[in-house]
Every structure is written in structure tokens, then in C-alpha cells.
Amino acid sequence: MKRLQLQRWSSSVLSPRARAGSRLHQQLYSTGLRLQSTASPLQSETSIPDDVEHVDIGDPGMMRHVRRVHKRKTQLQYPSPPVDAAIKSPKLAALHARLYLPSRLPVQTLARTLVDASADRNADFNNEALATLGHDLLTHYTSEHLLCNYPRLPLSVIFAAMYAYVGPKTLAAMTKEWGVDWATVPGGEVDPGLLQFKRIDPGTKVDEVSQLQSPRPYAAQKGWRMTVSSKIFYDDEFGDAIKGSAASNEGVTTEMASATFVRAVMGAIYLHAGRPAAKRFFEQHILSRHLNISELFNFSQPARDLARLCARENFEPPVAKIVSETGRKSRHPVFVVGVFSGQDKLGEGAGASLAEARERAALAALKGWYLYSPLNPRVPSSMEEEGAAPWKPAHVDVGEVIV
Amino acid sequence: MPVKGIRTVASARNGVGAFILQCKRLDFHYCNFWASSRGMLNFLTKDLPAFAREHPQIEIRVSPRPAKHPVIKGHYINGHEKAICVRNLEPEDIMKKTMILKEASGDKLKRTKKPVTSVNESVRGIWSPYHGDLRGV
Amino acid sequence: MFSRSILRSFTSELRFTARSSISAAPLPQRACLHQTSWLRTTQQQSQSQSQSPNPESPLGATPRAQDTQPEIQQGSKAPSTPTSTSNTIIPQTRADVPIEKQPVAPNFDTPLEITKSLMSSLPHLAGQTPHYVVAELHARPYLLTAGDHIRLPFLMPKVKPGDILRFNRASAVGSRDFTLKGSPYVDERLFECRVRVTGTESEPLRIKEKTKRRQRHTKTAKSKHRYTIMRVMDVRVKTPEELLQEGAVVVEDTENTTKVEARS
Numbered sequence: 001m002k003r004l005q006l007q008r009w010s011s012s013v014l015s016p017r018a019r020a021g022s023r024l025h026q027q028l029y030s031t032g033l034r035l036q037s038t039a040s041p042l043q044s045e046t047s048i049p050d051d052v053e054h055v056d057i058g059d060p061g062m063m064r065h066v067r068r069v070h071k072r073k074t075q076l077q078y079p080s081p082p083v084d085a086a087i088k089s090p091k092l093a094a095l096h097a098r099l100y101l102p103s104r105l106p107v108q109t110l111a112r113t114l115v116d117a118s119a120d121r122n123a124d125f126n127n128e129a130l131a132t133l134g135h136d137l138l139t140h141y142t143s144e145h146l147l148c149n150y151p152r153l154p155l156s157v158i159f160a161a162m163y164a165y166v167g168p169k170t171l172a173a174m175t176k177e178w179g180v181d182w183a184t185v186p187g188g189e190v191d192p193g194l195l196q197f198k199r200i201d202p203g204t205k206v207d208e209v210s211q212l213q214s215p216r217p218y219a220a221q222k223g224w225r226m227t228v229s230s231k232i233f234y235d236d237e238f239g240d241a242i243k244g245s246a247a248s249n250e251g252v253t254t255e256m257a258s259a260t261f262v263r264a265v266m267g268a269i270y271l272h273a274g275r276p277a278a279k280r281f282f283e284q285h286i287l288s289r290h291l292n293i294s295e296l297f298n299f300s301q302p303a304r305d306l307a308r309l310c311a312r313e314n315f316e317p318p319v320a321k322i323v324s325e326t327g328r329k330s331r332h333p334v335f336v337v338g339v340f341s342g343q344d345k346l347g348e349g350a351g352a353s354l355a356e357a358r359e360r361a362a363l364a365a366l367k368g369w370y371l372y373s374p375l376n377p378r379v380p381s382s383m384e385e386e387g388a389a390p391w392k393p394a395h396v397d398v399g400e401v402i403v
Numbered sequence: 404m405p406v407k408g409i410r411t412v413a414s415a416r417n418g419v420g421a422f423i424l425q426c427k428r429l430d431f432h433y434c435n436f437w438a439s440s441r442g443m444l445n446f447l448t449k450d451l452p453a454f455a456r457e458h459p460q461i462e463i464r465v466s467p468r469p470a471k472h473p474v475i476k477g478h479y480i481n482g483h484e485k486a487i488c489v490r491n492l493e494p495e496d497i498m499k500k501t502m503i504l505k506e507a508s509g510d511k512l513k514r515t516k517k518p519v520t521s522v523n524e525s526v527r528g529i530w531s532p533y534h535g536d537l538r539g540v
Numbered sequence: 541m542f543s544r545s546i547l548r549s550f551t552s553e554l555r556f557t558a559r560s561s562i563s564a565a566p567l568p569q570r571a572c573l574h575q576t577s578w579l580r581t582t583q584q585q586s587q588s589q590s591q592s593p594n595p596e597s598p599l600g601a602t603p604r605a606q607d608t609q610p611e612i613q614q615g616s617k618a619p620s621t622p623t624s625t626s627n628t629i630i631p632q633t634r635a636d637v638p639i640e641k642q643p644v645a646p647n648f649d650t651p652l653e654i655t656k657s658l659m660s661s662l663p664h665l666a667g668q669t670p671h672y673v674v675a676e677l678h679a680r681p682y683l684l685t686a687g688d689h690i691r692l693p694f695l696m697p698k699v700k701p702g703d704i705l706r707f708n709r710a711s712a713v714g715s716r717d718f719t720l721k722g723s724p725y726v727d728e729r730l731f732e733c734r735v736r737v738t739g740t741e742s743e744p745l746r747i748k749e750k751t752k753r754r755q756r757h758t759k760t761a762k763s764k765h766r767y768t769i770m771r772v773m774d775v776r777v778k779t780p781e782e783l784l785q786e787g788a789v790v791v792e793d794t795e796n797t798t799k800v801e802a803r804s
Contacts, residue, residue, distance in 0.1 A: 288420025
């Protein structure tokens with residue numbers, strides 16, 4: 001396989017200053033232009049501070065004042081902080097070191113990941129593109145981890161587990177755990193180490209889905225049943241309806257902006273440092289979190305599901321038997337009921353009534369089936385490592401029971 | 404729909420994968436004229452650069468606070484703040500106080516009796532009186 | 541003269557030089573593993589024991605202290621190591637401790653001996669997750685599973701937040717149905733238990749009033765102890781294949797060997 005030219009790829013997201021670029025670039029940008037070539041050259045304004053540098057005013061206090069005024073003027077010119085401010089921000093440097101980000105990822109890109117699209121509409125300076133990439137990577141790694149480790153999980157539980165690992169709530173919590181604060185109002189003079197986004201107006205309904213954007217046919221029909229499998233095709237990774245892009249001057253919630261930031265960091269690591277670093281970042285920050293998948297199930301009729309499952313798998317039909325009991329005539333009886341299929345005990349549960357105990361036993365049996373996990377599972381992306389052992393096909397299950 | 408998923412948030416376990424130092428910012432306040440700041444001024448000029456170089460993950464702010472005793476304030480990721488007054492202390496002692504602030508988790512001080520706290524389920528399960536043999540009475 | 545702007549500029553400058561120098565230069569390895577495992581890794585360089593070794597160049601999303609195998613920094617941190625006798629090697633982190641006070645490093649001149657019965661029952665134990673370990677530290681048992689939070693009842697000296705320790709003394713390692721009991725300790729080559737130091741914590745100030753009879757004076761004794769807090773990174777039992785690869789030898793069963801006990 002040909003070696004990837006990471007430097008070349010990542011240079012498009014980098015500011016020219018951080019590029020290992022030519023001297024011409026450095027000369028061009030030493031005048032303080034805005035970085036990307038798509039931005040229109042603003043020679044007239046930007047040349048002023050340059051002149052100020054050279055003018056020798058005798059009074060140093062006056063000189064400082066004049067400089068500050070000009071600096072402020074240039075800062076206010078743009079909706080997000082200028083690139084050279086990133087090098088001078090201690091917050092940003094501390095964040096870079098705190099996350100143990102690779103040294104190949106420059107602080108300028110980290111500063112860019114902190115600018116939400118609602119703060120700066122210009123796609124060259126906000127984190128939207130990085131976040132799109134990061135989101136795809138995060139969901140890809142999470143889904144392959146879930147599918148290879150728990151091949152029998154029902155789809156709705158997979159959606160819930162995906163949400164628990166890389167959902168916006170989790171990512172927003174991660175932003176807090178990384179110690180990232182947000183600016184109240186975005187602007188060019190804000191410290192680039194703060195998360196910048198335009199806040200949504202109070203009273204706006206956040207959860208309202210604009211039905212027109214949904215790719216689902218007949219989306220306007222309220223009463224129509226939406227199957228779980230249709231969510232794979234029409235909805236997003238968490239089983240939610242896809243929301244349309246926000247209107248131009250609408251803000252975002254703190255949660256959404258934080259989630260976009262974490263995704264953008266993931267995308268930036270992938271671009272600057274490559275796939276192994278991105279995968280390690282994912283494992284250390286996402287997979288290391290604690291999630292008990294057995295708590296994500298919500299069965300409505302476990303006994304019925306278990307009967308269907310046994311019929312599908314050609315087991316003998318499940319029979320509930322009392323294993324032991326105490327105090328049947330008392331105020332607090334306890335029944336321990338096991339669900340048996342022939343000679344095999346599928347599950348066991350204790351309850352205060354026979355029905356409750358049977359229900360719990362069926363639930364335990366179903367969880368035991370769905371939470372099957374193969375020994376030493378490997379994920380497909382582990383094949384991308386150098387010197388990986390030959391791939392053995394992962395176990396693929398037929399799926400959940402359909403009632 | 405036979406089974407539904409319950410949405411939760413995976414809880415963080417700092418240190419299992421990545422480790423993030425809980426102290427995110429240290430503020431050093433000093434006074435230029437009071438004698439109680441003498442050790443602090445020495446510390447700021449002599450030891451602080453090396454400390455900052457060793458701990459790039461901590462943001463360091465130095466600011467004067469005239470006519471007050473010198474103070475170090477630690478800001479933590481959980482939003483708490485700890486302050487230690489370092490009046491009349493020598494630079495070595497101030498370094499010790501700085502290390503205390505750096506290593507602290509930022510949580511409220513609690514008295515705990517058990518050394519291990521776990522969110523995992525018991526590995527061997529919980530003992531049940533309804534299983535196993537009946538002992539003769 | 542201590543002007544604010546000068547100091548500001550000074551510290552800000554310093555922060556940047558600090559960051560770049562740290563991230564660019566190969567950092568002195570701070571992972572302070574137990575001496576034993578350190579020795580073993582030096583002896584058996586070729587074997588990778590646990591996770592995939594980190595690829596060198598594409599960087600450090602890895603925290604520095606996170607490598608499972610510590611690199612040996614010969615003389616980079618402490619150039620004056622105490623005079624080492626014959627072939628004892630002293631880890632840099634313990635260089636300040638006098639040699640006679642250092643913990644005795646186990647010298648694995650004999651390979652790990654596994655009895656046949658253990659060999660046959662070990663896969664059952666290794667295959668059943670999760671695992672627990674009863675790790676002993678200063679003769680106190682700690683029942684640990686992966687992800688647990690420990691607050692040691694003392695302040696561990698010479699550790700920094702972020703360091704990784706390996707607990708190598710365990711009286712029992714087990715899963716739900718199987719337990720490997722040591723007599724008195726399980727051989728440390730059979731399992732892995734790593735913990736990461738996450739900082740120190742202190743208890744609230746305790747004030748005890750000391751009084752004596754017929755004296756109006758009351759003495760108040762104050763105490764505020766500090767404790768080391770840690771996080772268990774993983775608890776793992778090695779599979780027989782791994783052990784054989786690391787040079788274990790299968791021997792015949794004898795009396796009082798360690799056995800895997802199934803749950804009754």
C-alpha cells in the first residue's frame with residue numbers, strides 16, 4: 001500500500017503559517033492577511049498596523065496605545081479570532097497539552113475546531129468540515145466495536161449504545177471533562193481557547209424536526225408506524241430523524257456546539273496525525289468510558305419474545321419452573337423461577353410473585369442471548385495496522401426476533 | 404417493537420484510557436511592596452518557569468494584587484476552586500503548596516472509609532440464600 | 541521592579557516554549573512501573589506482553605505515561621545513578637533511594653512453571669470476563685476490577701499524577717466461576733493489573749481536643765492526612781498461549797501447586 005501523504009492532505013485545513021510551506025507564503029502572510037486564499041485580500045486595512053510597527057513614536061506609552069487600538073480594530077474585523085492569536089493563547093496551549101494531542105497537530109487547527117459554524121459562517125474558518133469527518137470516524141469506530149463485540153444486539157439497543165458512546169450528550173460531557181469553556185458571545189477579540197458559537201435564542205423549540213428535510217417518504221403522516229429497520233435507511237446513527245440544516249442566523253445549543261467541537265478534534269487528529277493516532281484517541285477517550293450495555297434493554301413482553309426466540313432457534317419451548325421459594329403465605333414471599341428449555345436452564349429470576357419472577361427469568365434469558373460476546377473479537381479496522389494477522393470473518397448473527 | 408433501547412450517557416473514567424489532569428489553571432497573586440510577598444516574588448522569578456515547563460497542561464496566570472497577601476488559586480475541571488494563602492512562605496514551601504494544588508482532584512474533601520469504589524457489578528455475583536444445598540437444622 | 545506587563549510577557553513566552561519543547565522532544569518516560577516488571581521487560585525485550593506496541597512516529601495521542609512498556613532512559617534524567625553492583629539495574633525513578641533500601645527485585649532466572657492441571661484449567665479462567673484481583677499492597681488486600689477508583693490509606697511517595705504502576709502481588713485472581721488462589725501469592729507472570737495514579741486527595745481537617753484532669757488548658761490536635769488516588773486500568777489473566785510464548789514451562793503436577801478452583 002502506498003504511504004499516505006498526510007502532510008499534503010492536512011495542509012488544506014492548516015493555516016498557511018503553520019504549513020511547512022515556502023518562504024513566499026510566509027512573506028505573503030507576514031502582513032497579516034486572513035489565511036486562506038479564498039478570502040479576499042484586504043490590503044488597505046491590514047497595511048495600517050504594519051505601518052504602525054515601523055513608525056517610531058517617541059513616547060512608548062502612546063505607541064502602545066496606538067498599537068492596541070489598531071490591533072483591536074483588526075480583531076473586530078472578523079467574526080472569529082485571527083490565526084496568529086492562536087499561538088499566543090495560553091488556554092489553547094494548555095488544552096493541546098492536556099489532551100496529549102500530537103505535536104503534528106498545530107494549535108491553529110485546534111483553534112479552528114473551537115469555532116462553530118454559527119460563530120463564523122465562512123467554511124474556511126469554522127469547524128464544520130472537520131466535524132463532518134470526525135463524526136463519520138467516531139460513528140464508524142463505535143459501530144464496528146459494538147457489532148463485533150456484541151453481534152446479537154437488537155437494532156434499537158445498538159442505536160441506544162451508539163448514542164451513549166458518541167451521542168451529543170456524551171460529547172458535550174467530554175468537552176466539560178476536557179476543561180473547555182465557552183465564550184458568551186463569539187467575536188474576533190475572544191481568546192481562541194474558548195469554544196465559540198452563537199447561542200440559540202431562549203424559547204426556541206430545539207427538538208422540532210423540520211419534516212420537509214427528512215428523506216423519509218410520507219414523513220408528514222403522523223400516525224404512520226416507523227419500523228426500526230427503516231431507521232437504518234432514513235435516519236441518523238442514533239435512530240433519530242435527520243434534521244435539516246439550521247437557518248442562516250440561528251444559533252445552536254451548547255450541547256450541539258460542544259459535540260461539534262469534539263468531532264472536529266477527532267477529524268483534525270485524523271487529518272494531521274493519521275489513522276493510528278485517531279484510532280488511539282478514540283479508544284482512549286470514547287471506548288474507555290463506562291457503559292453497561294445490559295442496562296439499555298427495555299422489554300415489553302419478555303416471555304413472549306423468549307418463546308419466539310426458542311421457536312426460531314429450534315430450541316424446545318421455554319417452560320418456567322419454580323427453583324425455590326420462601327414465605328408463600330407471608331407478606332413478603334420470594335419465588336425463584338427458572339426458565340427451562342428441555343434440560344437447559346436459560347435464565348433465572350427472583351420476584352415477589354410468580355408472574356414477576358417468571359418475567360425476570362425470561363428477561364435474564366433474553367439478555368443472556370443478546371449479550372453474547374465472542375472471545376477476543378477483532379474489528380475490521382484492526383486490519384489497517386501494519387503486520388496484522390489475517391482476517392477471520394467476524395460472527396454475524398441473524399438478528400433479533402421479530403414479533 | 405419487542406425491545407426498545409434506553410438512552411443513557413457513558414460515564415467517564417478518567418485515567419482508564421486517557422488521563423487528564425484535573426487542575427486546569429493556577430493563578431498566582433502577589434504584591435510588589437508587602438514583605439509577605441517576598442518569597443512569592445522569588446518563587447515567581449526562579450521556580451515558576453521550570454514548573455510551567457514541566458506542566459504544559461496547566462494554564463498559569465500571574466497578576467499583582469496590591470496591598471494583599473500572596474495567594475495561589477487552583478481552578479479545576481469540575482468547576483471548583485481552591486485557594487492557598489502563601490504569606491511569608493519561602494519559595495520551597497510555595498512550591499509544595501503549588502504541588503498540592505496541582506495534584507488535587509478539585510472535589511470537596513470527604514471522609515471515606517472504603518479504599519475502593521467501583522461502578523462495576525460484583526464479579527462473582529451476590530450471594531443468595533435460595534441457592535445451594537439446604538443445611539440440616 | 542516587578543512590572544505586570546513584563547511578567548505577563550515572560551510567562552506567556554514561557555508557556556509556548558514549554559509546549560513546543562515538550563511535545564516535540566521525546567519525553568523522558570515517566571511511567572514508573574514496578575521494578576519487577578521493568579526488569580522483566582529488559583530481560584525479555586523481544587516479547588510484547590500486552591497490547592499492541594505503540595507505533596513510534598505518528599505520535600502522541602498517547603499520553604506520555606501510557607506506554608505499557610517503559611523505555612529506559614539511560615542517564616537522561618538522573619545522570620548520577622548510585623554505583624550499581626554487578627548486574628543489578630536500578631530504575632531511574634528509584635535512583636534517589638539507597639540501594640540497600642530498594643525493594644528486592646525478583647530475578648526470574650527460572651522460567652515460569654505451570655503444572656498440567658493449571659494449563660488445562662487456565663483457559664476457562666482467562667476466557668471468562670470480567671476478572672477481579674485481590675492485590676496486596678503493604679499487606680492489605682484490595683479487591684479490584686477494571687475501572688475501579690482506589691484511594692490508598694496512605695500517601696504513596698515519589699509518584700506523580702499520570703504514572704502507571706503495576707500491581708504484581710496478588711493473593712487471588714478470578715472471574716465469576718473460577719479463582720486462581722496463590723500460596724500465598726499468585727505468580728506475577730500469570731496476570732496483569734495496572735493502575736494509574738490520578739492525584740492526591742486529603743481528608744477534611746480533624747480536630748481532637750486533648751484534655752487532662754484538673755487542668756483548664758485544652759490542647760487541640762489537628763490532623764489532615766493526604767492520600768493517593770488511583771484508577772485501575774485493566775485486570776487481565778494471561779492465556780496459556782501468551783504464557784508459553786513468554787517462555788513458561790509445563791511441568792508435572794506436584795503437591796501444593798496453585799490451582800484454579802471452580803465455584804462449588
